[in-house]
Amino acid sequence: MSLTLADARIVTPEGVHEGWLTIEDGRITHVGHGSAPSPGLSLGGRHVVPGFVDIHNHGGAGGSFPTGEQDKARDAVALHRRHGTTTMMASLVTDTLDGLSRAASSLSELCEEGLFAGIHFEGPYIAKARCGAHNPALLREPSPQELSGLVKAARGHARMVTVAAELPGGLDTIRTAVGEGLLAALGHSDADYDQAIAAIEAGATVATHLYNAMPQLGHRAPGPIAALLEDERVTVELVNDGVHVHPAMLRLAYEVAGPGRTALITDAMAATGLGDGDYVLGPMRVHVTDGVARLVEGGSIAGSTLTMDAAFRRGVRELGMSLPDAVQVASLTPARVLGLAEEIGSIAVGKAADLVVLSAELEVDGVMKNGDWITEP
Template sequence: MAPSKVLAGARVVLPTGTVDDGRVIVDGTRIADTAPPGADVVDVSGHWVVPGFVDLHNHGGGGASFAGGTAEDVLRGVETHRRHGTTTGGRLRRHRRPGLPRPARRDARRAGPAGGEIAGIHFEGPFISPCRKGAHDEQLLRDPDPAEVRKLVDAAHGHAKMMTLATELPGGLDSVRLLTEHGVIAAVGHTDATYEQTVQAIDAGATVATHLFNAMPPLGHRAPGPITALLEDERITVELINDGTHLHPAALQLAFHHAGAARVAFITDAMDAAGFGDGRYLLGPLEVEVADGVARLVEGGSIAGSTLTLDRAFKRAVTVDGLPVGDVVAAISANPARLLGLDDRIGSLDAGKDADLVVLDDAFDVVGVMRRGDWVVDPRLG
């Protein structure tokens, strides 16, 4: 068991507000109210202590893809993002045919919630619109037949957490209802839906907007489209990729203004190059060129995910976008934890929860990462 620790002297961000010169007590793997005798005192004066980051939407990192079908790739990607503060993440899969391949089934059991490495699986495709496919291979796309949707959910052996759908396609609304009945989040994304069709999807049970603004029709004054419907409905949490490429700062401010901090979830949509570097990569069968940290398809030039890590999204939100630290913590930790149904364990620094936390310096750079009481990045070694 991890030794007990007291992190002292930091600005600690709690659900109730920021405590200056505060402390966080870690007893074994959990946050505690009182320090046991002999606890190791770690001086983090002048720093921030915030909950570990939770990434709902991630394809890989460190040169490895979560869609590659091996546990080794999954664990490599997890470790890369963990060093950047993500202590819980959702694994993305893109499929060539219904059902998980056998290696992926083994990996789900080894690296899924039971193994404690990832929170679950988010299926982004194949039930998306060819008009808004982004970096998905059009030959692999299909309408969301509820029977095929059910096959994917069953094949995930309880690890399916979210599925992105173009809900305007034939079978879309019935698929949303099926997912809702099985406790899987239905997300609207890669969609060409109208405003009215999106309202229907929300009424059917959809609760998430997959990377809002991206891979959907733009907001228009006569055709408000899905963006307006998703922003105005209190039942929807909107994903945002805050890397400076996917969103103009004004679009991010628009989302926060209309949805409020309680309905925003920062995500990475990261591909293999996150935390690894520029070069050529494969995203499924498609070749991607990463230059200056921006990933684009070699053929056609479409943006192909990101190379973002959540620590960069956090820093940008505070230093560029001017958002309050508490709002950023909600968007990067508390809200995604709630969506995943894990807010009883993660997402805040309340006593009794897992000791997942991030230590940031006064420039909002990561200097420490703790997961379940153990240092992944020790601030004393920096």
């Protein structure tokens, strides 16, 4: 089956052009300028961008990935796909080892179905002083042996682990993660500048939601933020929801890391797509007021109710990104983090037809996954 999308403003890494593209058997086969050579589906000048890639997501539509409940996880994936996220990781939070293993095993079946690009263990190897919405009673010292057991439970679909590198066993666990083929991320950490550098040297290449759950940037004590921003090997996650980080600090990080090392994430939880009220994030109770999720006990921010299309729009409107750069931080850079940049993340011949149609106001008008419409424009 062949489909041509015509009369479109196509956003590629090279820029934005008026043109068309053709899709066959779920792949992009042609990308052209000007008028399409044959009749197709006219998009009336709307933008076409690659599907968004979210490497840090805990759920939505009432579903919480840390529970491992497959039906609710499917609902969450469907919600995020309607908002343009065509590739995502399932992020877990701190739980018992048995609880993490059960959730990972269950979600691995959804990975095999293509609903997730992998599983992210955000806990339990994080710092009590920076645990945020994680249960401090369930935190553990990093253990290479335990991590290997969690990786085994995920049946080949573990993709990332967040570690507080300053903890005993932290650096060895980072090295083990890399040896197991996982991405090692530094986050929920009380590390100082030198300890963060040691984590990077051990193999950490991702900053879990930069700024959040780590020491602040200081002129005498630069802490992990400076180390993570200045090292070209590190991709920094940013939660661009207007709550987690002030726009000025987001702009600062983006100016240093650039689109090639910045990945917008949602850190979404079960309330995403729903209203205010009571929810859970793993074993923790969460209350959402005015779209902001906080722990019932203590009031820490507990994930977000953000979707990637909203993060994309804020990137353009609040942070001053060009459309190609906003596409890079929402699609291509996170795809590269996952090792999938040859398949997804940009509009190019040969890549999967994971596409989002956006209005002039950058609202989602259509979403396509592997050449099939999820939402038809």
